[in-house]
Amino acid sequence: MFVAIIFILIIIGSVWFHIWSPWWWTPVASNWGNIDSTIELTFWITGSVFVAVCSFMSYCVWRYRYRPDRKAEYKPEDKKLEIRLTALTALGVIALLAPGLVVWNKYVTVPENALKIEVVAYQWGWNYRLPGNDGVLGTTNISLINDENPYGLNPDDPNSKDDVIVMDADLHLEINQPVKVELRSYDVIHNFYVPQFRAKMDTLPGIVTYYWFTPTKKGGFEILCAEYCGTGHYAMRGKVLVDEKIDYSNWLAKQITHEKMFAQNKENKKLLTAEIKN
Amino acid sequence: MSDEYNNSKVETKSADSSSGSYAPPAENIPASEIPEQELYHAKSFWTRWVFCQDAKVIGVQYALTATAVGLIGLVLSWGMRLQLGFPETFSFLGPATYYQSVTMHGMIMVVYLLTALFLGGFGNYLIPLMVGARDMVFPYLNMVSFWMFLVAVLVLISSFFVPGGPTGAGWTLYPPQAILPGTPGSEMGIVLMLVSLSLFVIGFTMGGLNYVITILQARTRGMTLMRMPLTIWGIFTATVLALLAFPALLVACIMMTLDNLLGTSFFMPEIFTMGEQLGTTGGSPILFQHLFWFFGHPEVYIVALPAFGIVSDLISVHARKNIFGYRMMVWAIVIIGALSFVVWAHHMYVSGMNPYFGFFFATTTLIIAVPTAIKVYNWVLTLWRGNIHLTIPMLFSLGFIVTFVNGGITGLFLGNVIIDIPLSDTYFVVAHFHMVMGIAPLMVIFGAIYHWFPLVSGRHLNQTLGKIHFWVSFVGAYAIYFPMHYLGFIGVPRRYYEMYDSPYMASGVGLNQFITVAALIVGFTQIIFLYNIFHSALYGKKSEKNPWKANSLEWHTPEMPPEHGNFGKELPVVYRWPYDFSVPGVDREYIPQHVAPSEVPTAKVEKT
Numbered sequence: 001m002f003v004a005i006i007f008i009l010i011i012i013g014s015v016w017f018h019i020w021s022p023w024w025w026t027p028v029a030s031n032w033g034n035i036d037s038t039i040e041l042t043f044w045i046t047g048s049v050f051v052a053v054c055s056f057m058s059y060c061v062w063r064y065r066y067r068p069d070r071k072a073e074y075k076p077e078d079k080k081l082e083i084r085l086t087a088l089t090a091l092g093v094i095a096l097l098a099p100g101l102v103v104w105n106k107y108v109t110v111p112e113n114a115l116k117i118e119v120v121a122y123q124w125g126w127n128y129r130l131p132g133n134d135g136v137l138g139t140t141n142i143s144l145i146n147d148e149n150p151y152g153l154n155p156d157d158p159n160s161k162d163d164v165i166v167m168d169a170d171l172h173l174e175i176n177q178p179v180k181v182e183l184r185s186y187d188v189i190h191n192f193y194v195p196q197f198r199a200k201m202d203t204l205p206g207i208v209t210y211y212w213f214t215p216t217k218k219g220g221f222e223i224l225c226a227e228y229c230g231t232g233h234y235a236m237r238g239k240v241l242v243d244e245k246i247d248y249s250n251w252l253a254k255q256i257t258h259e260k261m262f263a264q265n266k267e268n269k270k271l272l273t274a275e276i277k278n
Numbered sequence: 279m280s281d282e283y284n285n286s287k288v289e290t291k292s293a294d295s296s297s298g299s300y301a302p303p304a305e306n307i308p309a310s311e312i313p314e315q316e317l318y319h320a321k322s323f324w325t326r327w328v329f330c331q332d333a334k335v336i337g338v339q340y341a342l343t344a345t346a347v348g349l350i351g352l353v354l355s356w357g358m359r360l361q362l363g364f365p366e367t368f369s370f371l372g373p374a375t376y377y378q379s380v381t382m383h384g385m386i387m388v389v390y391l392l393t394a395l396f397l398g399g400f401g402n403y404l405i406p407l408m409v410g411a412r413d414m415v416f417p418y419l420n421m422v423s424f425w426m427f428l429v430a431v432l433v434l435i436s437s438f439f440v441p442g443g444p445t446g447a448g449w450t451l452y453p454p455q456a457i458l459p460g461t462p463g464s465e466m467g468i469v470l471m472l473v474s475l476s477l478f479v480i481g482f483t484m485g486g487l488n489y490v491i492t493i494l495q496a497r498t499r500g501m502t503l504m505r506m507p508l509t510i511w512g513i514f515t516a517t518v519l520a521l522l523a524f525p526a527l528l529v530a531c532i533m534m535t536l537d538n539l540l541g542t543s544f545f546m547p548e549i550f551t552m553g554e555q556l557g558t559t560g561g562s563p564i565l566f567q568h569l570f571w572f573f574g575h576p577e578v579y580i581v582a583l584p585a586f587g588i589v590s591d592l593i594s595v596h597a598r599k600n601i602f603g604y605r606m607m608v609w610a611i612v613i614i615g616a617l618s619f620v621v622w623a624h625h626m627y628v629s630g631m632n633p634y635f636g637f638f639f640a641t642t643t644l645i646i647a648v649p650t651a652i653k654v655y656n657w658v659l660t661l662w663r664g665n666i667h668l669t670i671p672m673l674f675s676l677g678f679i680v681t682f683v684n685g686g687i688t689g690l691f692l693g694n695v696i697i698d699i700p701l702s703d704t705y706f707v708v709a710h711f712h713m714v715m716g717i718a719p720l721m722v723i724f725g726a727i728y729h730w731f732p733l734v735s736g737r738h739l740n741q742t743l744g745k746i747h748f749w750v751s752f753v754g755a756y757a758i759y760f761p762m763h764y765l766g767f768i769g770v771p772r773r774y775y776e777m778y779d780s781p782y783m784a785s786g787v788g789l790n791q792f793i794t795v796a797a798l799i800v801g802f803t804q805i806i807f808l809y810n811i812f813h814s815a816l817y818g819k820k821s822e823k824n825p826w827k828a829n830s831l832e833w834h835t836p837e838m839p840p841e842h843g844n845f846g847k848e849l850p851v852v853y854r855w856p857y858d859f860s861v862p863g864v865d866r867e868y869i870p871q872h873v874a875p876s877e878v879p880t881a882k883v884e885k886t
Contacts, residue, residue, distance in 0.1 A: 003668055003673065003676070006749075006753075007676065007680065010680065010753070010756060014684075014760060017760065017761065017764075021761070021764055022785060023761070023764035023765065023767065023768055023785060023786060023789060024764065024767055024768070025767050025768070025769075026768055026769050026782045032700075035696055035697065035699065035700055038694070038696055038697055039691065039697050039700075042690060042691055042694065042697060046687035046688075046690050046691075047687075049651075049683070049687060050683055050684060050687055053654060053655075053658060053679075053683050054679070054680055054683060056658050056662075057658045057661060057676065057679055057680075060658065060661035060662050060664070060666070061661065061666060061668070061676065064597075064661065064662070064663060064664050064665060064666050065666050065668065066665055066666055066667045066668070067665065070665045071665065071860050071867075072597065072598045072599035072663060072664045072665040072859060072860035073599065073662075073663035073664070073860070074599075074600060074859075074860050074861050074862055074882075074883075075600070075602070075663075076600050076602070076603075076604060076857070076884050077602070077603050077604070077605070077606075077884075078602075078603070081659075082603050082606055082652070082655075082656075085651075085652065085655050086648060086652060089647065089648050089651040089652070090648055093644045093645070093647050093648060093690075096644060096690055096694055097640065097641060097644045097694060100640065100694040100695065100696045100697060101637060101640060101641075101695070101696075103696040104636055104637065104640070104695045104696040105637075107633075107696060107699065108633040108634065108636070123460045123551065124460075141548075142547075142548040142549065142550050142555075143548055143555060145550045145555070152550070183630075186549070186550040186551065187454065187455075187458065187460070187549050187550060187551040188452075188454045188455035188458060188460065188549075188551075189452055189454070189455065189563055191628060191703060193703070193771065195700070195768070195769025195782065196769075198699065198700040199699060199700070200628055200699060200700070200702070200703070201628050201630060202628055202629050202630045203630075204547075204563055204564065204629075204630050205454065205547045205548065205549050205563065206547025206548060206561075206562070206563070207547075207564075207630060209630035222780055222781075222782075224769075224771050225771075226628075226702075226703040226704075226771045227452075227628075227703060228377075228447075228448045228450075228452070228455070228773040229455055229460070230455050230458070230460030230461040231373050231374050231377060231446070231460060231461065231462055232373075232460070233377075233773060233774070233775075234373065234773075234774040234775040234776055234777070237780075
């Protein structure tokens with residue numbers, strides 16, 4: 001009796017906690033609200049299975065608790081019941097999987113009009129690069145990285161010259177403009193994750209990974225590294241600001257292009273060497 | 279279920295001879311194919327208790343070593359929880375130490391505790407006894423397996439004392455960070471970890487071959503595969519998985535050791551770190567992840583399948599009812615085992631692998647839910663119309679069902695690729711795997727210890743302490759991990775040393791403190807359990823033979839605890855499955871496996 005009651009209380013407590021707990025999604029700020037609805041659906045289906053199975057178990061514990069005069073049933077199999085339960089479970093799994101795969105298909109299909117931007121991760125921080133007027137990001141290679149060329153851009157690639165460099169600063173995005181983030185890493189694996197955008201993907205040295213989203217809410221959001229990357233992992237945060245179009249354009253106009261930065265860095269280096277010589 | 283017994287000729291024949299012991303009807307059980315092998319008999323203290331070849335002693339050695347190292351893992355978790363719950367009060371843990379604790383805790387618990395305890399501990403003790411063999415088929419190799427495991431454990435522990443300390447790369451050991459200086463323990467720690475894992479795999483392979491071959495070749499007469507207790511089916515399938523999956527880990531460990539010590543580039547692409555080019559080129563960090571998870575996912579089932587098997591037997595014995603749908607249960611174990619080799623990349627949805635893999639791996643992953651759900655249904659249907667003794671093994675089994683269902687359904691969240699995107703690498707994942715492969719298997723381990731302790735020691739564990747142990751552990755662990763899922767919904771990432779200055783994390787501070795307090799309570803309760811073990815082993819209530827009135831062979835040895843060679847002069851002959859409880863048509867409440875049909879002619883059993 002006592003045992004069954006505690007199990008029932010645990011089930012009720014779980015449901016109660018789910019409904020009343022203050023801890024739930026940080027409000028979504030991107031187009032991926034349908035991920036949330038897929039999760040809601042999964043919650044309903046799996047939650048009812050949890051409640052059903054555990055309640056049935058508690059009922060059995062109470063109803064068929066030991067009595068000296070009781071004899072348990074002897075029934076090794078029940079084919080019909082087993083087939084029915086299997087079919088029902090299979091249906092439930094399809095109901096979970098199908099909508100999930102539909103949304104996943106959206107997630108991996110980048111819209112044509114998405115603005116391509118680059119996120120570069122390193123131990124432990126974030127840099128960004130946006131395409132210039134040509135709308136194309138120049139090619140890169142890790143082996144090209146040096147003091148003058150911190151991004152490792154290919155100097156022979158004409159597309160790289162007008163690329164906009166956002167180094168050691170906050171990233172800005174335009175509201176309602178789909179973005180394809182292309183992810184790179186200099187050193188180890190990181191993960192570009194903004195909880196409010198829901199989306200995430202690892203950044204790896206050696207390859208370019210990507211995902212896309214459309215920011216739908218104005219404001220500042222914290223960027224977290226979501227893949228363990230060493231002692232400074234927990235401190236590897238950044239900030240992204242979602243602006244109205246006009247504010248975004250103003251911000252963009254103030255940023256430096258790669259060509260300019262490259263020249264500046266060279267100049268600085270010259271001055272520095274001259275100083276050392278003197 | 280038992281052998282068909284409708285042949286009247288056989289009946290008269292055995293009725294004639296029934297005046298003596300139960301001579302089996304010769305027509306039903308074929309004679310042994312090979313004569314019995316002579317066992318190695320230990321002569322001195324050393325060969326009997328230390329370098330011992332008796333699987334039962336080896337099982338206990340495995341269990342004690344695994345428990346000892348598991349206690350280190352437990353203590354490490356306290357440090358982590360104090361840091362997460364009360365970062366300002368307990369500031370003795372720096373980020374490096376925190377990450378080293380996370381790593382060692384994870385690896386110890388998954389590999390050196392759970393795998394070693396289920397297969398090395400329960401496997402060694404139970405396989406020969408339950409299949410009716412005198413020992414494992416290769417007793418010497420079995421002994422070497424344990425000593426290899428012990429060396430692996432010592433190498434692992436030694437990494438706490440080398441310069442730089444143990445590795446802090448996370449238990450997944452992802453390169454490049456695992457071997458680069460930004461990670462703690464990247465000097466000696468990681469090398470010792472890789473060496474220790476390699477030794478573990480080698481040692482396990484020796485034991486694993488023993489388990490598989492003993493089950494396939496050394497079963498007693500009449501013990502058909504479909505009459506084996508589900509415990510044996512679980513351990514058997516898990517061992518097959520381990521023999522196929524661990525080589526992938528071994529390969530990954532060797533390659534990473536070479537990358538680290540010789541500067542090869544198996545997993546290292548071009549890297550720019552600490553202001554300079556590293557000089558590596560052409561390697562793939564994702565390759566490591568494929569190898570690791572090709573081992574890592576079957577590893578989940580290497581832990582889960584023995585738990586599935588054992589809990590089936592516990593439920594059946596303590597509910598005095600046959601396990602419901604035995605054949606379905608066996609096939610579910612085998613199918614889960616097979617499927618577990620084609621789902622590994624669901625750990626890698628956000629790894630940057632080709633996104634179209636997501637469709638395939640989400641589908642295979644969710645298909646696994648079907649055989650798993652069948653097992654759950656059959657456990658609760660076994661309770662239905664049973665006669666349930668709420669003994670401590672039964673309580674732990676019930677606790678297993680609740681935590682396993684809970685952890686299983688959150689697996690449906692994470693397996694469904696799109697839902698995994700926001701939840702992966704958050705506390706939702708931490709809560710999920712602790713519930714499903716930490717707490718649920720531990721519930722089974724505890725239940726199994728309370729169940730088989732009388733067999734091992736001849737004494738009962740203290741019931742009152744056992745009940746306290748169960749309720750605090752079960753309710754406490756549920757209170758730790760159920761709310762933890764919700765931290766993941768907020769978006770709190772795992773493996774963060776501290777989070778308290780983030781705005782959306784503020785609401786989770788109280789929750790984190792609660793979890794820490796619960797974790798400490800549950801942790802300290804295990805001391806009661808250890809006390810119970812040691813005290814009862816010496817002074818516990820003496821147990822009568824077969825205290826739970828079970829049918830499987832391990833309870834029907836001439837001596838309890840069973841002696842070297844297990845079964846006295848004659849090996850038992852098996853006539854039925856181990857689940858003939860409450861059979862209609864006969865007075866006795868249970869019919870052990872070695873009871874011939876002629877002894878219970880009126881029993882209305884179903885044919886095996």
